[in-house]
Amino acid sequence: MTNRGPGQVASRPRTMHVRRRPPQTPAWWRDLTGVLCWTSVLIVAALWVSGRGLQTLLNGPADLFTSLGRLSGLVAADLLLVQVFLMARVPMIERSYGQDELARRHRLTGFWSFNLLLAHIALILGGYTLRDHNNLLRETWTVVTTYGGMLLALAATAALVVVVVTSVRLARRALRYESWHLLHLYAYVGVGLSIPHEIWTGADFTSSRLAQVYWWSAYGVAAGAIVVYRLMLPIWRTLRHGLTVREVIYEAPGVVTVSLGGRGLHRMPVRAGQYFVFRFLDGQGWSRGNPYSLSASPAPDRLRVTAKAAGDGSSRLARLRPGTRVAVEGPYGRLTAERRVTDRVAMFACGIGITPLRALLEELDYRRGDAVLVYRAHSEADLVFRDELEQLARRRGITVHYVLGPRLRGRASWLPEGAGSWSDAAAVRKLVPEISQYDVFVCGPDRWMDAACAAVTAAGLPAGQLHQERFSW
Template identity: 60%
Template sequence: MSTSFATHRVAYRRARPVRAWWRDVAGLTAWLSVLFVVALWVSGRGLQDLGSPAGFLTSAGRLTGLLSADLLLLQVLLMARIPWVERSYGQDELARRHRLTGFTSITLLAAHVVLISLGYAMTDRSGLLGEVWLLVTTYAGMLLATAGTAALVMVAVTSVRAARRRLRYESWHLLHLYAYLGAGLALPHQLWTGADFTASPVATAFWWTAYGAAAGAVLVFRLGLPVWLNARHRLVVDQVVREGPGVVSVYLRGRQLERLPVAAGQFFIWRFRSGPGWTRGKPFSLSAAPDGHRLRITAKDLGPGSRRLARLRPGTRALFEGPYGRLTGTVRKGRKLAMFASGIGITPLRALLADLPHRPGEAVLFHRAGRPADLLFRRELEDLAERRGIRIHYLLGRRSRDRASWLPANYAPVPDHQVLRHLVPDIADHDVYVCGPDAWTEAVLACARRAGVPADRVHSERFGW
């Protein structure tokens, strides 16, 4: 059973509220970079060179190469953990955009290779394979670019869903780091032989700035900031508590935790120095609101990363990256709250219920599990409900197999949105927070839309990879 968190929390440094214009600025900057790249191509006789077949292929190859390079840098920036970007979009949406940008970039890169090779072969009146060999072996930086392309192709192949299902998260994450190597190896070729990179001072300044921004963001936010926070707070395992079958909570203590800029609902990437494999990071949400003294994470045995938590010993050093995630009170629009949790998805919502201000009767929790024994934090939640006037609806048993529903099968005769309106008549006035498996979350989101909840009041974050 859980060890209770302090009822009276000390003041701690909260994450800054999300500003709506942060998202707009980030998105506008990305689109402007793409338009600027096209403008550079036009200014470099991109349109004039389309007149002949060889010129068309070469010019189109230049454009696809420029766009591929720009999207590759945007891809790096999307996952550089830039705090204001991450809090504006959330890691799940950034991951989706990163994936789309990455596949588009590698497709344009393949088109660049094919078009340039065909264009040069047609100009030189040589065979295609011979021209490719000549390009790779004689042009400055091309051997490095070829190695970089191979690294990027490997990352793209292992990111296809069918391949990802065969890999552990830790293995996939390690392979994914080769994208940085690919981007770095491509740089010499672009700066030494890419005419569009050196054709004008404006082009040179743009590309050096773009590469510098991408490299700087990675160095500062993915490396420098975590190193500084870990040195400052020095987290260690304080206690490991078994919560239920295959579920454990880890309590962590450290220095100056009241100064850690974290909010209830966020997660960290954790590494515990407890033996072989400790360098592989794993994301776990806080399962209790920060109290300035300790942090708590809770995980279910879903693989090697989460399984090793049960074997941790007090005093084990914990290294972390974060906090990340936008499933917090900063996105809240009103006072009333409706929380929907399934399985281990209760962890961030339990923290939010304890942290977010509301009056008695203004918060409701739907807690989904297959059986009563699988209801995590039941005693804690019922204590919270009694103290703060929270209504709890337990959703136990199998779900219907005949339709995509978030409700148990015994609700099947009635449409989901009608059940929701019956249980919470003013659901449209609530901020809806959802956390659970993807299919279940989709069912809840669809139900909330049909029940009339405005889109800006629905908040969810996926943790699948």
């Protein structure tokens, strides 16, 4: 292990390698994904109509509630499967949207699914109570204890409640990433436990052969995507490339770089700006994966990641030893050269957000004088890769601005305390003149990114030239 003092950065010359470029992502992949998701909801609604869902609405309050309960339950189940499929790491979807946008869509779909599930429960119980001329509590007890699969459905609902509650922003902030990720796996438990209820007591499933074909196909596709892309593909890539830890370097206070070696990495479809989910097989806790961006352009025999200690997983990096085996998922993310539309690039980084942007500056194609880096940090001691960045700047003609100082209080700003007299947009125009002619890549903490993105937009950057990917959970 290489051990350097705080703020001292190792100078590591790198050899240029020719890599096989991953293919461009077809634009129609994104459109097709959206069409398929909406089509699944329309199919569910059509199956409900074919099962006399509309006709029963006119048969009185009991049938009205029950029929609407059937529809809400069917759509809730379909959206739950869509939610699972969106986060199954399917390359077509991953490369079309990127993980930050997928996470937002996943969360939105999940809340709609859960709300419809609650509506399904309330409407069905209300309809059954009216039909049986019973009181609500007694009817609920009868349904749970006598209908097939209902105890399992109750357990499925409890599992989904855990997932939804821990997805609320306040709850996420109170949990460690590792705890949140483990609790989020309960979504799979909820999906699995809901199937018997649908098979045994779901009127739309039991009365329609077409519905049975659709639902079995939908569950099969979702389960298959999970098995193939979240289990088999990572295992295959881990065994094929044989990644191990080669070196651990202390970059700055609390910041650690891990260099990884492996076989045939030029065959891996990875680009600068992407990230992997790593599991370091060094003992207890090895099964918990953590996402880390590449901090250098990938080489045929080496990858490099850099992280700041912010939880159990990233804190473990400093204790890694050379030779430790590594299991890997990925690559993921869309913060790559593929998104460029101009010949000039400007990078806005804050803190450890420098990692993917440093890799992009190394890999992107641009002329001398056509690249700008604006690096925001609390102090000089917190600048990561300073020596590397300055060597890269001299070699490739990059203009580098270090924006240092404590956080500006009193307004949401990307600037430090000492620049409080500047407007955010004016500072952008000062540091990057003619910003409308640049592709701008932004990476850092969420609130800082919000302010930085607002500033570059206000400074005149067209929306299509702003590129960001958020790695918060």
